[in-house]
Amino acid sequence: MGIALGISITVCFLTGLISHWIQHPPTWFYWPANPVWLYRVTQGAHVISGVIAIPLLLVKLWSVYPKLFGRPLIGNPVRMLERGSIALLVGSVIFQLVTGLFNTAQFYPWKFFFTTTHYAMAYVAAGALAIHLAVKLPIVRTASSRPLAERPEPVASQPDEAYAETVKTTAAGKGAESSGGLSRRAVLGTAGLAAVVAGLAVAGQTIPFLRWVSVLSPRSGEGPQGVPINRTAADAGVGDRARDPGYRLMVTAGGRKREFTRADLAALPQTEAVLPIACVEGWSASARWSGVRLRDLLTAVGEFHSGDVRFESLEPGGLYRTSALPSRHAVDASTLVALRLNGEDLTVDHGYPCRLIAPNRPGVLQTKWLSTIEVLS
Numbered sequence: 001m002g003i004a005l006g007i008s009i010t011v012c013f014l015t016g017l018i019s020h021w022i023q024h025p026p027t028w029f030y031w032p033a034n035p036v037w038l039y040r041v042t043q044g045a046h047v048i049s050g051v052i053a054i055p056l057l058l059v060k061l062w063s064v065y066p067k068l069f070g071r072p073l074i075g076n077p078v079r080m081l082e083r084g085s086i087a088l089l090v091g092s093v094i095f096q097l098v099t100g101l102f103n104t105a106q107f108y109p110w111k112f113f114f115t116t117t118h119y120a121m122a123y124v125a126a127g128a129l130a131i132h133l134a135v136k137l138p139i140v141r142t143a144s145s146r147p148l149a150e151r152p153e154p155v156a157s158q159p160d161e162a163y164a165e166t167v168k169t170t171a172a173g174k175g176a177e178s179s180g181g182l183s184r185r186a187v188l189g190t191a192g193l194a195a196v197v198a199g200l201a202v203a204g205q206t207i208p209f210l211r212w213v214s215v216l217s218p219r220s221g222e223g224p225q226g227v228p229i230n231r232t233a234a235d236a237g238v239g240d241r242a243r244d245p246g247y248r249l250m251v252t253a254g255g256r257k258r259e260f261t262r263a264d265l266a267a268l269p270q271t272e273a274v275l276p277i278a279c280v281e282g283w284s285a286s287a288r289w290s291g292v293r294l295r296d297l298l299t300a301v302g303e304f305h306s307g308d309v310r311f312e313s314l315e316p317g318g319l320y321r322t323s324a325l326p327s328r329h330a331v332d333a334s335t336l337v338a339l340r341l342n343g344e345d346l347t348v349d350h351g352y353p354c355r356l357i358a359p360n361r362p363g364v365l366q367t368k369w370l371s372t373i374e375v376l377s
């Protein structure tokens with residue numbers, strides 16, 4: 001149980017770090033523009049591994065439950081340290097899994113800002129897990145060195161060291177009696193099944209052919225033009241401005257400025273690209289976009305060879321009204337100022353009059369309802 005849980009938490013932690021670094025890139029961080037689907041995979045794995053960890057954690061806690069309240073509660077300094085790290089581990093992992101799950105449903109019954117808190121707490125959980133693994137390594141090694149059927153049942157009140165000793169000294173073929181009516185095999189089997197069911201319940205929001213089993217997916221590919229909507233034009237307060245015939249896109253490049261109407265944009269050479277929207281909340285959907293290549297648009301304004309690019313939305317407020325695109329993605333041939341989606345003009349909820357779509361990026365950085373584009377030197 002511990003090993004399965006350890007693997008799912010590690011996958012979840014690492015894919016979470018990747019997502020954080022893409023959104024807040026440290027100078028040393030390298031994230032490519034290709035393959036275009038990589039973030040879709042890492043963020044899908046983040047949410048699926050987190051959901052799988054929930055039943056595994058419940059079974060693991062159930063199996064050690066009496067120990068958590070063992071006596072003495074405090075004890076000597078070493079015991080205090082061990083119990084302290086377990087309390088921190090259990091608390092932080094429960095916190096991460098619960099807040100993460102709620103975030104996939106965009107349900108925030110708390111006052112703190114999800115992203116920052118979830119990120120900070122990840123280090124607490126990972127640190128506590130590392131300490132816990134270091135302490136338990138001898139037991140893990142002894143317990144996993146024999147086939148399942150040959151192992152004796154752990155006795156809940158038995159100290160770990162004594163259990164490890166029993167495992168070592170029990171003769172082969174002797175063990176496998178059950179405790180409390182449930183064999184180890186049955187517990188592991190049930191936990192494994194629960195984990196698979198939980199994983200399948202969310203996997204369909206990113207893996208199309210699993211859609212029909214995904215009862216837990218908040219957005220399984222439903223939405224206008226075949227793509228879910230994360231924030232509607234009405235929610236963002238842009239409806240009128242987006243439909244305004246006086247709309248202009250202001251583009252700054254190479255020290256020059258130029259305004260474009262939507263008709264101007266449509267008159268420029270159009271490019272098609274198949275790219276996914278991959279939301280940090282775990283859902284993703286691939287789609288066929290068409291519009292003006294970003295590098296062509298910038299070159300139409302002024303000189304542009306490379307450089308980070310900043311995007312601003314018509315949206316008056318909100319956390320996601322601007323985004324920055326690193327140079328590597330800005331020069332990529334499939335990065336578009338999109339006008340059309342799956343063969344139709346963008347609906348206003350998908351970003352009409354135009355939106356950014358770039359390869360291998362989190363959805364949150366694919367700014368809708370563009371108002372300005374500016375090359376940062």
Ligand SMILES: Nc1nc2c(c(=O)[nH]1)N[C@H]1C(S)=C(S)[C@@H](COP(=O)(O)O)O[C@H]1N2
Pocket residue numbers: 227228229230231236277278279280313314315318320321322349350351363364365366367368369
């Ligand atoms: N201006 C603006 N752009 C935005 C957002 C937003 O809130 N405001 N949400 C982002 C998020 S979180 C996602 S996942 C994608 C989803 O695009 P869609 O609604 O067209 O599917 O848009 C992104 N672009």
Ligand SMILES: [Mo]
Pocket residue numbers: 230278279280281363364
């Ligand atoms: Mo998103």
